[in-house]
Amino acid sequence: xxxxxxxxxxxxxxxxxxxxxxxxxxxxxxxxxxxxxxxxxxxxxxxxxxxxxxxxxxxxxxxxxxxxxxxxxxxxxxxxxxxxxxxxxxxxxxxxxxxxxxxxxxxxxxxxxxxxxxxxxxxxxxxxxxxxxxxxxxxxxxxxxxxxxxxxxxxxxxxxxxxxxxxxxxxxxxxxxxxxxxxxxxxxxxxxxxxxxxxxxxxxxxxxxxxxxxxxxxxxxxxxxxxxxxxxxxxxxxxxxxxxxxxxxxxxxxxxxxxxxxxxxxxxxxxxxxxxxxxxxxxxxxxxxxxxxxxxxxxxxxxxxxxxxxxxxxxxxxxxxxxxxxxxxxxxxxxxxxxxxxxxxxxxxxxxxxxxxxxxxxxxxxxxxxxxxxxxxxxxxxxxxxxxxxxxxxxxxxxxxxxxxxxxxxxxxxxxxxxxxxxxxxxxxxxxxxxxxxx
Numbered sequence: 001x002x003x004x005x006x007x008x009x010x011x012x013x014x015x016x017x018x019x020x021x022x023x024x025x026x027x028x029x030x031x032x033x034x035x036x037x038x039x040x041x042x043x044x045x046x047x048x049x050x051x052x053x054x055x056x057x058x059x060x061x062x063x064x065x066x067x068x069x070x071x072x073x074x075x076x077x078x079x080x081x082x083x084x085x086x087x088x089x090x091x092x093x094x095x096x097x098x099x100x101x102x103x104x105x106x107x108x109x110x111x112x113x114x115x116x117x118x119x120x121x122x123x124x125x126x127x128x129x130x131x132x133x134x135x136x137x138x139x140x141x142x143x144x145x146x147x148x149x150x151x152x153x154x155x156x157x158x159x160x161x162x163x164x165x166x167x168x169x170x171x172x173x174x175x176x177x178x179x180x181x182x183x184x185x186x187x188x189x190x191x192x193x194x195x196x197x198x199x200x201x202x203x204x205x206x207x208x209x210x211x212x213x214x215x216x217x218x219x220x221x222x223x224x225x226x227x228x229x230x231x232x233x234x235x236x237x238x239x240x241x242x243x244x245x246x247x248x249x250x251x252x253x254x255x256x257x258x259x260x261x262x263x264x265x266x267x268x269x270x271x272x273x274x275x276x277x278x279x280x281x282x283x284x285x286x287x288x289x290x291x292x293x294x295x296x297x298x299x300x301x302x303x304x305x306x307x308x309x310x311x312x313x314x315x316x317x318x319x320x321x322x323x324x325x326x327x328x329x330x331x332x333x334x335x336x337x338x339x340x341x342x343x344x345x346x347x348x349x350x351x352x353x354x355x356x357x358x359x360x361x362x363x364x365x366x367x368x369x370x371x372x373x374x375x376x377x378x379x380x381x382x383x384x385x386x387x388x389x390x391x392x393x394x395x396x397x398x399x400x401x402x403x404x405x406x407x408x409x410x411x412x413x414x415x416x417x418x419x420x421x422x423x424x425x426x427x428x429x430x431x432x433x434x435x436x437x438x439x
Contacts, residue, residue, distance in 0.1 A: 002112050002145075002193040003105040005224070005418035006079035006186050010136070010410040011164070013074045015042060017175070018167040021407035024139060024202075025049050027355070042072050044407030047138050050130070061133035073410070080181035081189060082409060083160045084228060088173040088402040090238050097236025097402055100156050100180070100189075101140060101409055103224045104198075105418045106211055113143070114199045114387035115207070117397045127209040137210075137226035137411045141203025142404055144232045144384065145196055152192050153231060159185035165408070175405050191421040198229065199387040201400045213413075224418055226411040228404050232384055240399045241377045243360040244331070245352040245369040250341040254297020254371045258306050261339040263314050269294065269305040275365065278303065279357035288376050290327035293335070296364050297371045303364065310334055323391040327376045332394045335373075344394075353396045 012020050019040040022028060025048040028036070036043045050060035067073045082101040087094060107113040130138065147153070160178035168174045180186065200207055207225070214222040230237060249257040258266050269285055271278040282294040282305060291310040296303055314334060316324045323329055336342035342350045352369070354360050360372040383398055 001420050002196050002198055003224075003418040003420035004102040004190060004193050004227075004229070005104075005415065006081050006181065007101075007103045007226070007411050007415050008076045008079050009082060009101070010068070010073050010075045010412065012042070012407065013071055015040065015072070016167070017165050017408070018169060020044060021169070021175075021405045022048070023403050024406050026205075027403060042067065044138070047134070048130075048406055057129045057133045060130060061135075064134050064136060064138075075412075076179070078181050079186075079415075080179045081156065081186060082164070083156045083178040083180055084404075084408070085176040086173055086236065086402045086405075087176075088171075088236065090236075090401060095236040095238075095402075097230060097234050098153060098157075099142075099228045099230035099234075099404075100152075101226065101228050102189075103411060103415055103418055104143070104227045104229075105224045105420075106207070106214060108211055108215075112197045113207075114197060115204055115392065116199060116201075116383050116387040117204055117393040118395045127206055128212055131209055131213050131413075132216075135413050137206075137413065139203075139206065139406045140226040140228045140404060140409070140411075141206045142201040142228050142230065142400065143198040143203075144201050144237075144380075145193070145198045145229055146232050146384075147192075147196075150231065152189060152229075155185055155188050155192070156180060169405065173402055175408070177408055194421040197388070199232075199384050201230070201383075201398070202404070203227075220417040221414050224415065225413075226409070232380065236402065237380060238401050239377050239380055239383065240355060240401055241327070241375050242396045242399050243354050243357060244336070244373045244375075245354060245360060245363055246336075246340065246371040246373070247350055247352065247369065249371055253299060254295065255299060255304060257297070257340055257371060258295060258308070261308060261335060263334060263338065264308040264310055267307045267309075269307050271296070271303055271305050275358045275361045278305070278361045281305075282361070282374050283357050286374050286376050290325060290330055290376055292376065293327075293331055294374045295371060296361055296374075298364050298367065303361070308335070320391050321389045322382055322385040323389070323393065326378055326382060326386070326393065326397075328378065328394055328397040331373065331375050347395055355399050 020043050022036045022045050033045045033049050036045045047060055050056040084099050086097045159180045159182050162179045164177045164179055166176045210225040251257040251260050285294045285307045293308050296305045318324050363369050364372050
């Protein structure tokens with residue numbers, strides 16, 4: 001049983017949401033962070049990406065308290081769900097993704113809340129320190145649910161009476177937020193999730209962090225967290241691939257590494273001038289074939305590139321179902337590990353990541369990394385299948401878009417533990433929804 005509940009959100013009071021919100025903390029570099037803070041000193045990046053020495057987490061908590069005290073941030077009086085739309089460009093067309101914000105009870109056994117990829121320990125420790133000091137979910141995580149008939153979205157949209165904000169971000173995406181607090185509507189949405197499972201799309205580290213925090217404190221109010229739930233077949237939902245940057249290669253050079261990949265057919269690729277043009281050529285050469293990747297390296301004559309295709313004779317089936325046939329699994333198991341020395345248990349010692357093909361080319365061209373590999377994107381349904389089959393993809397396997405905007409809503413960890421529909425049942429066939437006690 002998936003247990004969700006409405007909550008009393010913390011929101012910016014009067015600020016321009018385009019200036020105080022930002023993309024999630026883990027997709028922002030230092031230069032971008034400073035740019036967001038420069039446009040408004042109250043930008044959420046101050047909280048999600050605190051700067052300073054060892055006391056930066058304490059300072060983060062103090063800043064949050066100050067903003068609540070001086071009215072920069074306010075808390076809603078009544079619990080609610082919050083319907084969220086993102087209008088964005090993808091694949092040459094304008095798309096709309098819809099979801100809603102709620103609090104969800106964590107599942108330590110991952111029975112009803114499924115994960116699909118491994119996490120990185122260093123990222124978990126950083127988020128844990130912020131959670132310990134602020135006792136607040138500063139950002140939501142993103143989960144997917146299956147709803148063939150679309151009833152949940154129908155209930156939410158028909159009860160979205162109060163629009164809270166509408167703005168466009170720096171990339172032209174439009175974000176719209178409504179509050180939904182009519183008790184009958186809230187009750188029905190809660191009931192819809194009693195028989196469902198959900199899959200973590202984005203936010204595995206923050207989910208693991210909440211679990212750890214709950215285990216440390218033992219408090220009921222730490223047993224849930226802020227989440228945005230999106231239907232798995234939402235037409236605005238997509239996955240972009242994440243490029244791999246190799247810190248080093250055992251063979252010494254990119255050309256030698258490619259030559260050592262004896263299970264792969266290697267075809268040299270001509271590259272046009274300029275990082276953007278070269279990136280497009282590499283991406284076009286990958287296509288949608290999970291058995292094909294492109295690699296770019298650098299020697300004394302400049303950049304060199306190859307299209308690598310796993311030979312048909314190589315057996316993919318290792319008894320892990322869908323996982324064995326994914327592009328990221330094929331790359332990690334049959335190239336990075338089999339030929340280039342990657343140790344799965346210490347992946348952070350071998351790889352760095354980027355979602356920008358042009359950045360991957362630029363980092364190799366400047367000598368920051370000896371080799372970069374581009375792979376094809378994973379289908380959304382395949383990721384859900386991996387999760388339902390109980391397997392985990394390698395770290396940074398998926399990059400769901402559009403990204404949820406940070407700073408729209410925050411949620412202190414003082415809400416009652418969600419009980420779900422069964423917790424509201426008073427007699428067979430009847431239930432009375434009870435709003436959380438506000439006293």
